[in-house]
Every structure is written in structure tokens, then in C-alpha cells.
Amino acid sequence: MNEKYDYTAIEKKWQKYWDEHNTFRAGTDYSKPKFYALVEFPYPSGQGLHIGHPRPYTAMDIVSRKRRLEGYNVLFPMGWDAFGLPTENYAIKNKIHPAIVTEKNIAHFKEQLKMLGLSFDWEREVNTTDPDYYKWTQWIFLQMFKKGLAYKKEMAVNWCTSCKVVLANEEVVGGCCERCGGEVVRKVKSQWMLKITEYAQRLLDDLSEVNYLDKIKSTQVNWIGRSTGAEVDFTSTAGDILTVYTTRPDTLFGATYMVIAPEHPYIEKWADKLENLDEIKEYQEKAARKSDFDRTEMNKEKSGVMLKGVRGINPVNGKEIPIFISDYVLMSYGTGAIMAVPAHDERDHDFAELFNLPIIEVVKGKGDIDVQKEAFTDCATGVLVNSDFLNGLSVEDAKVKIKEWLEENGKGKSKVNFKLRDWVFSRQRYWGEPIPIVHCDKCGYVAVPESELPLTLPDVESYMPTDNGESPLATLDSFINTTCPHCGGPAKRETDTMPQWAGSSWYFLRYCDPKNENELASKEALDYWMPVDWYNGGMEHTTLHLLYSRFWHKFLNDIDVTTTKEPYMKRTSHGMILGEDGQKMSKSRGNVINPDDVVRDYGADTLRLYEMFIGDFEKTAPWSPSSIKGCKRFLDRVWSLQDNIIDGSEYRSQLAASFHKTIKKVSEDIESLKFNTAIAAMMSLLNEITAEGSVNRAEFRTLLILLNPFAPHMTEEMFESNFGEILNEQEWVKYDESLCVENTVEIVVQVNGKIKSRMTVSVDGNKDEILEAAMKDEKVSEAISGKSVIKQIYVPNKLVNFVAK
RNA sequence: GCCGCAGUGGUGGAAUAGGCAGACACAAGGGACUUAAAAUCCCUCGGUAGCAAUAUCGUGCCGGUUCAAGUCCGGCCUGCGGCACCA
Numbered sequence: 001m002n003e004k005y006d007y008t009a010i011e012k013k014w015q016k017y018w019d020e021h022n023t024f025r026a027g028t029d030y031s032k033p034k035f036y037a038l039v040e041f042p043y044p045s046g047q048g049l050h051i052g053h054p055r056p057y058t059a060m061d062i063v064s065r066k067r068r069l070e071g072y073n074v075l076f077p078m079g080w081d082a083f084g085l086p087t088e089n090y091a092i093k094n095k096i097h098p099a100i101v102t103e104k105n106i107a108h109f110k111e112q113l114k115m116l117g118l119s120f121d122w123e124r125e126v127n128t129t130d131p132d133y134y135k136w137t138q139w140i141f142l143q144m145f146k147k148g149l150a151y152k153k154e155m156a157v158n159w160c161t162s163c164k165v166v167l168a169n170e171e172v173v174g175g176c177c178e179r180c181g182g183e184v185v186r187k188v189k190s191q192w193m194l195k196i197t198e199y200a201q202r203l204l205d206d207l208s209e210v211n212y213l214d215k216i217k218s219t220q221v222n223w224i225g226r227s228t229g230a231e232v233d234f235t236s237t238a239g240d241i242l243t244v245y246t247t248r249p250d251t252l253f254g255a256t257y258m259v260i261a262p263e264h265p266y267i268e269k270w271a272d273k274l275e276n277l278d279e280i281k282e283y284q285e286k287a288a289r290k291s292d293f294d295r296t297e298m299n300k301e302k303s304g305v306m307l308k309g310v311r312g313i314n315p316v317n318g319k320e321i322p323i324f325i326s327d328y329v330l331m332s333y334g335t336g337a338i339m340a341v342p343a344h345d346e347r348d349h350d351f352a353e354l355f356n357l358p359i360i361e362v363v364k365g366k367g368d369i370d371v372q373k374e375a376f377t378d379c380a381t382g383v384l385v386n387s388d389f390l391n392g393l394s395v396e397d398a399k400v401k402i403k404e405w406l407e408e409n410g411k412g413k414s415k416v417n418f419k420l421r422d423w424v425f426s427r428q429r430y431w432g433e434p435i436p437i438v439h440c441d442k443c444g445y446v447a448v449p450e451s452e453l454p455l456t457l458p459d460v461e462s463y464m465p466t467d468n469g470e471s472p473l474a475t476l477d478s479f480i481n482t483t484c485p486h487c488g489g490p491a492k493r494e495t496d497t498m499p500q501w502a503g504s505s506w507y508f509l510r511y512c513d514p515k516n517e518n519e520l521a522s523k524e525a526l527d528y529w530m531p532v533d534w535y536n537g538g539m540e541h542t543t544l545h546l547l548y549s550r551f552w553h554k555f556l557n558d559i560d561v562t563t564t565k566e567p568y569m570k571r572t573s574h575g576m577i578l579g580e581d582g583q584k585m586s587k588s589r590g591n592v593i594n595p596d597d598v599v600r601d602y603g604a605d606t607l608r609l610y611e612m613f614i615g616d617f618e619k620t621a622p623w624s625p626s627s628i629k630g631c632k633r634f635l636d637r638v639w640s641l642q643d644n645i646i647d648g649s650e651y652r653s654q655l656a657a658s659f660h661k662t663i664k665k666v667s668e669d670i671e672s673l674k675f676n677t678a679i680a681a682m683m684s685l686l687n688e689i690t691a692e693g694s695v696n697r698a699e700f701r702t703l704l705i706l707l708n709p710f711a712p713h714m715t716e717e718m719f720e721s722n723f724g725e726i727l728n729e730q731e732w733v734k735y736d737e738s739l740c741v742e743n744t745v746e747i748v749v750q751v752n753g754k755i756k757s758r759m760t761v762s763v764d765g766n767k768d769e770i771l772e773a774a775m776k777d778e779k780v781s782e783a784i785s786g787k788s789v790i791k792q793i794y795v796p797n798k799l800v801n802f803v804a805k
Numbered sequence: 806g807c808c809g810c811a812g813u814g815g816u817g818g819a820a821u822a823g824g825c826a827g828a829c830a831c832a833a834g835g836g837a838c839u840u841a842a843a844a845u846c847c848c849u850c851g852g853u854a855g856c857a858a859u860a861u862c863g864u865g866c867c868g869g870u871u872c873a874a875g876u877c878c879g880g881c882c883u884g885c886g887g888c889a890c891c892a
Contacts, residue, residue: 214809215808215809215810215886215887218808218809218887219808219809219887219888221808222807222808222809222887222888223887223888225888225891227891227892229892244892245891245892246892247891247892248892259892302890326890327890328890328892329890329891329892330890330891330892332891333891333892334891334892337892338892339892340892341892345892346806346890347890347892348892350890417891417892418891419888419891539886539887540886540887542887543887543888613817613818613829613830614817614818615817615818616818618810619810619811620885620886621817621818622816622817624816624817624831624832626816626831626832627816627817627830627831627832628831629831630829630830630831631830633830633845634830636844636845676817676818676819676829676830677818677819677820677828677829679829679830680818680819680828680829680830681828681829682829683829683830684828684829687829746825747825748824748825750824750825750872750873752872752873753824753871753872753873754873755825758825790872791872792872793824793872793873795824798824798825799824799825799873801824801872801873802872803872803873
């Protein structure tokens with residue numbers, strides 16, 4: 001009766017229908033309950049959509065479609081994170097303006113996304129490279145600048161010695177330039193910084209208010225890296241105070257030397273007292289030449305130089321100890337100086353061995369650890385020794401007592417430190433948001449007036465960064481030279497641009513009100529839509545992007561733009577899709593699957609279903625060209641149910657419990673990202689229906705609604721032709737908990753934990769009767785004959801177990 | 806080194822208040838239909854022994870708790886992801 005399932009025609013038909021009817025447009029009726037579903041907006045690369053993209057998009061599409069049927073006003077938007085290096089590099093190579101490349105790539109991406117039947121509200125599309133968008137990115141930067149959160153600082157950057165170009169950290173692979181393989185060294189440049197460290201404690205604390213996966217929370221906690229300890233003031237023989245940071249102030253009596261970072265300013269200060277300044281200078285230069293890679297990779301091999309002429313004095317016992325410079329101490333953490341306790345720190349121990357420095361045990365462990373050979377670092381079990389008034393105390397108690405002593409004697413104080421560092425916000429690149437600042441010799445750094453935003457990217461001849469590492473904008477005199485907004489005198493524009501992270505740090509706010517010309521979004525829209533109810537994205541973005549956007553959102557909350565502390569209520573992550581060979585897909589491996597081909601050969605519904613069925617949503621999964629056939633087969637079998645529909649306004653009794661159970665399972669599994677088992681449940685249901693030989697109208701209707709979020713085109717088509725209505729205007733199906741159970745249940749009868757028999761009993765049947773019946777079972781009585789039953793275990797509706805001896 | 810996650814058939818994976826291991830698929834083998842192929846439908850499908858009923862072993866390894874362990878506890882091994890001289 002029905003034609004073969006022509007997915008190409010059906011999918012086109014419904015995509016057109018949804019477009020024309022604005023089916024998925026988010027409503028402006030703010031009295032309805034809202035649901036804001038967010039997926040990470042893609043970078044529109046020249047390669048087009050990757051087969052991995054549909055996985056998270058389909059997942060949130062399923063949630064969104066279900067929520068619409070449940071009556072929510074759903075916001076499910078999409079946009080483009082379009083600034084970035086690949087486009088710029090392509091532009092350099094092919095001498096095409098990056099804006100043109102971007103436009104072309106976006107058109108291609110959009111076409112591919114539409115082909116998948118994703119229910120995005122395309123009216124709210126945003127594009128980070130659109131001046132109407134980045135106007136507000138610049139505006140946010142200016143607000144931060146006004147609050148003192150954006151500042152300029154001399155910073156070491158990655159410098160490729162062969163391309164003569166500044167590289168982003170991501171472009172440095174194994175200490176070499178990703179593009180040319182040349183050596184990368186550190187070079188000091190003046191950079192714009194954002195003071196994310198000022199928000200470190202709040203970024204940590206407020207994690208308790210959001211529902212992120214534990215692993216996501218823990219990477220955030222790790223990255224922020226809070227530690228508690230003390231700052232201790234050592235005096236130097238030069239007469240000044242050298243402050244160190246330590247998390248083990250209890251070991252102060254064991255400090256036998258000090259180490260300062262090679263960049264420590266005291267070297268200069270002490271220059272005329274240092275007898276081996278040449279040797280020290282040489283070491284400093286060597287350290288500066290080392291890339292970050294070398295400095296961290298050679299982590300076993302310590303090196304350093306002792307300062308001759310200046311020594312430190314331990315405040316607790318007045319002992320004079322030597323001071324070294326070494327690159328294992330970082331200028332960017334703590335105070336750039338440490339007290340070294342080789343007996344109780346592995347790094348200090350290595351260093352002490354190298355330089356033959358004394359090792360004094362001040363914490364005694366339970367075992368026979370010889371601190372001359374190995375550092376003893378366990379805080380839980382140690383007891384203080386050789387430490388005067390701390391002797392006999394536990395590590396924890398000693399920490400408290402020494403901190404009190406330091407404060408009473410003015411020699412130090414408790415201190416909390418974070419690993420998190422301020423955000424290097426400048427890039428010496430063309431394809432990014434211009435930083436809206438001018439420099440005036442008289443007034444310093446001055447904000448571009450808000451009325452002049454957006455400060456648009458000017459056209460340049462070449463997008464190549466310049467030889468001295470400046471942005472291509474630095475070659476444009478007409479752009480650079482301007483007047484100071486403050487005094488009217490001559491001034492120069494900032495030529496660095498913002499990093500790609502900028503545009504993505506607030507895009508979820510713009511979706512709430514994307515066409516607003518007067519504000520980044522209206523207060524009313526933000527109040528209604530924010531926070532994002534559910535944000536899904538890749539694990540690779542769970543540190544930086546998540547942290548940066550939480551930081552911006554908190555700042556915007558502080559200046560009353562938004563009303564919530566946190567931007568995202570819930571954050572989940574999906575796994576990557578690998579090639580058939582289990583390797584990451586790449587052109588060089590030849591294992592790339594193109595979504596266009598899959599849609600052509602199987603249809604979008606099958607692709608969607610397969611990507612949800614492929615495995616645990618949160619784990620990586622290899623693509624399997626044969627498994628996808630099983631999903632197509634399932635859809636074909638659902639399609640052919642149309643050949644045999646019988647009347648009926650209720651589920652038939654033999655199927656009723658299965659229907660209620662499946663509705664429950666699918667409804668719950670969608671909410672907990674277990675799409676694979678939701679699909680398996682529908683497959684099982686179909687197997688039961690098929691065994692009956694027919695489906696009735698009530699059953700068929702329920703099946704179509706359940707399947708709709710997964711395979712929206714096909715189910716719409718079948719709904720229209722069989723029920724004459726639009727599926728998207730229906731309600732999500734309901735289940736009755738009490739009808740999920742059958743009248744009878746099969747239970748297992750065990751003897752000593754081994755299954756001997758099975759029996760069918762009525763649900764919640766009488767315990768004694770069941771035990772008695774089980775005991776009489778032939779197999780059971782055989783197994784217990786000659787033994788005495790010492791225990792009977794009865795688990796209702798599950799099993800009976802006799803323990804016999 | 807630290808943090809997190811995982812290890813189950815030929816394959817992807819099911820199974821969590823501890824209670825039938827292998828749901829649902831894929832692949833493979835056999836059969837039906839067909840001139841044939843594709844498609845579709847039916848059967849088998851963890852190992853070992855057996856014609857079979859059945860027995861027995863089996864969730865990375867070793868031990869423990871329990872009537873009962875993939876699941877809980879202790880100790881390892883392996884793989885993946887992230888961070889990494891952060892004092």
C-alpha cells in the first residue's frame with residue numbers, strides 16, 4: 001500500500017515546511033515556562049561539517065523537540081565562532097579577504113546543518129565577526145577596562161624564530177612551531193591582560209550552585225588550583241626582605257637554602273653586591289632562551305647558580321642560608337621565591353643533591369624513611385622534630401602554630417594562592433576584534449568612546465603578521481594615527497586584536513536578543529531566558545572556554561547587565577566520533593566520513609538515529625559503516641507498519657505494559673543523555689508489535705511521537721498521512737506508573753546462590769506461598785535433599801534463594 | 806608525578822539502593838523466497854564437555870565482605886583524557 005520510504009523527498013519537504021512555518025522559532029510570550037538549550041557554536045572551517053558535529057547537535061535537538069511537545073517555550077539557537085587562525089592562514093595563502101572566506105564557509109555549514117533537520121531558531125543566528133556583534137564584544141572589554149580589569153603588562157609570548165611570528169599556545173606543538181617546525185622561544189612583549197584572578201575564588205565557590213558533570217567540575221577546580229599556605233619574610237644579608245610563599249610553613253626549621261626565579265627583580269637590586277654577576281647573567285639568559293616546553297619537559301634535571309655575596313636569614317632561627325637562582329622556581333606563581341626544604345620536598349631534594357646542600361629532617365614519619373636519600377612528603381602521618389617549639393606536633397597543628405608565630409612576630413602571614421593566571425588577551429593577528437584602546441603620550445591608555453563602536457577592522461594589503469611580531473594592523477598608518485578622545489592630541493590605536501575566546505565568552509547572551517542595537521541584549525530578554533538550562537559541548541572546552549565565559553558572565557552580573565551569578569545551570573559533554581579504525585578522523589589517515597555522503601545514502605533521520613545509538617553519549621565511539629544499516633533497517637520497519645494499521649483507541653492489553661514502560665524509559669533516558677538505551681527500548685517495542693502482526697492507531701500514534709525527536713522528518717510524514725495532523729503540534733506522550741508492570745513476573749529460584757529453577761508468580765505475591773511452592777520444585781528439592789535449609793532469602797518480584805548445608 | 810574516566814562475547818554496547826551477565830544492534834553461519842542477486846523473513850550465535858536434557862567456567866589481575874559481587878572494600882595491571890617543577 002505505501003510506497004518505499006523516499007527519505008530524500010520527505011526530508012526536503014519537512015525542512016521546507018518548518019522553515020516556512022517558523023516551527024522552531026522561540027516565542028516572546030514570557031509568561032510561558034522557558035527552556036534554553038545551548039550547543040557550542042562551530043568554527044566554520046573550510047572543510048565543512050565534520051561527522052562529529054551532529055552528535056551533540058542532535059542530542060540537544062532531541063531534548064529541545066521533546067521540551068516543545070511538553071509545552072515549553074524553547075530557545076535552541078545556533079551561530080558562528082568565525083574569527084580565527086585557519087581562516088586567516090587561508091586568506092594569507094590565497095590572498096582572499098578573510099571576511100569573504102568566512103561568509104562562504106558559513107553558507108556551506110548552514111546548508112549542511114539544515115540538511116540534518118536540526119530545530120534551530122535561525123532567526124537568532126549570531127556571527128562573532130559581524131561588526132554588529134563584535135561591537136558588544138568591544139563594549140564589554142571597555143567596561144572591564146573602566147573597572148581596571150583590563151591592563152597592559154610585559155609578558156613572555158611564544159615566538160617562532162623561523163616565521164618570526166608570535167604564536168598562540170595552541171600553535172606550539174612539542175616546543176616547535178606547528179606550521180614550519182621551527183624553534184619556538186619566549187619573547188617579552190607588552191600584552192593586554194584580563195584580571196580573571198580577581199574572580200578566582202568566586203569561580204571556585206559558585207561551582208556548588210551548578211549542575212555540571214563531576215569530571216567537568218574537577219577540571220575547573222584543578223585549573224583554578226587553589227592552595228593555602230603562608231608568606232614568610234626572610235631577611236637578606238643585603239638588608240632587605242625577601243618574601244617566599246610556602247604551603248608547608250611547618251617545615252620552616254628545615255629550610256637549608258632559598259631559590260628565586262631567574263627573572264626575580266632582586267638580582268638587579270643586588271647587582272653591585274653579587275660577586276658572580278656574570279655567571280648569574282649567563283644563567284638568566286639561558287633560562288630566557290629556553291621555551292616553556294624545555295622548562296617543563298626537562299623536569300628532572302635541575303640547574304641553578306648560587307648567589308655569592310648575598311645570603312638569606314631564616315626568621316625562625318636566625319640561620320644564614322645560601323640563595324640560588326633556578327628555573328624550577330617560576331616568577332609567575334607566589335612571590336617568585338621559595339624556601340627550600342629538601343627533606344620534605346622532592347624538587348628541593350633533587351636540587352640539594354645536585355649542589356650538596358644540607359638536608360635537615362623536621363618531620364618524622366612512622367616508617368624508616370631516610371630523608372638523606374628521599375624526601376618525606378606525607379602530611380597525614382608525620383610528627384615535627386628538630387623544630388624547637390613545634391616539636392611533637394602533627395603537621396596540621398604545626399601549620400597553625402607557626403602561622404600564629406609568624407603573625408605575632410611580624411615575619412609573615414597566612415596566604416591563599418591560585419594557579420590560575422590572568423588571561424593574556426592580545427593577539428598579534430588580523431582576523432580578530434580590534435581592541436578599542438588608543439595610546440596617548442600625555443594621557444596613557446584611553447578607551448575609544450562607546451559612541452564610536454564598533455571599531456571595525458580596516459582592510460589591509462597583507463594579512464601576514466609583520467617581521468617584528470606586530471599585528472598586520474600596525475602597518476596601516478591611517479588606522480593607527482588618531483586623536484586622543486581625552487585631550488584631543490595625537491594618539492595611536494592599539495593594533496593587537498582579541499583572541500578567539502572573546503566572542504564565545506558571551507554569545508549565549510546575544511541569542512536572547514540578537515538584533516538589539518542599543519544593548520547587548522535587553523534586560524527583559526535576559527531575565528527571561530538566562531541562565532542557560534542545559535549546555536552541552538566538548539570536553540576540550542571544559543577548562544578555558546567554560547572558565548572564560550563564566551568570568552565574563554560574573555563581571556556582567558557585577559555591572560548589572562545580567563541577573564544570575566552563573567551562565568549555565570547544567571553542563572554535559574559528548575565523546576568524539578572516531579574513524580572506523582578507532583583512530584581520530586584525519587585526511588592523512590584516510591578514515592574521514594563525510595556527513596553529506598551519509599545523508600545521501602541513508603538520509604538524515606538514519607544519520608541522527610545512528611549517532612545517538614552508536615554508544616554511550618559521553619564516550620568516544622568508532623564509526624561503523626555496517627552498524628548504521630541496522631538503524632536504517634529499524635526506520636524501514638517502522639515505515640512499513642503503515643501497511644497494517646488496525647482500529648483501536650487504546651493500547652491492546654497484551655502490549656499496554658510495554659507501551660507504558662517504553663514511554664517511561666524513553667522520557668527518562670532523553671533527560672539523562674542515554675539515547676542509546678532509549679533507542680534500544682523503542683526497537684524492543686517494535687519487535688513486540690511486529691510479533692503481534694499489526695499495530696493499532698493508538699499504539700502507532702504513541703510510537704511516532706516517541707520517535708519524533710530522533711527521526712523528525714519520517715515521523716512527521718507518517719503522522720500527517722495517517723492522522724492528518726502536524727506532529728509538532730501534538731503533546732508529548734504520558735505514561736502511568738501503575739500500568740508499567742505486568743500482572744505476573746518470572747522469578748528465579750536459587751540454592752546456595754546457583755539458579756536451579758524459575759517460576760512465574762503474581763506480582764507482589766504472598767511470600768510464604770511462593771517460598772513453599774519454590775521448595776516443592778523438583779530441581780530445588782533435588783538440590784537440597786539430604787541437607788538442611790538454614791536460611792531463606794526472598795526478594796519480591798526478583799528471586800528466592802535457599803541456603804542449604 | 807597528580808587529577809579524572811574506563812577495562813564485559815568476533816564488534817558497538819546493555820545491566821547501579823548488590824539479586825537471571827551479555828538487553829538492543831552489528832558481523833558471522835544456516836534456511837526460506839528468487840532464474841539469480843539485492844532487499845526481506847525465519848533459526849543459531851561467550852568458552853568447555855555432551856546427540857541432548859544438562860553440567861561447568863566466565864565481566865583486566867590477586868585477595869576480602871556477603872546467602873548472592875560486573876556492581877561494595879583493599880592491593881595491583883593496562884588503556885584513554887586533562888594538568889604538570891604551582892613551592
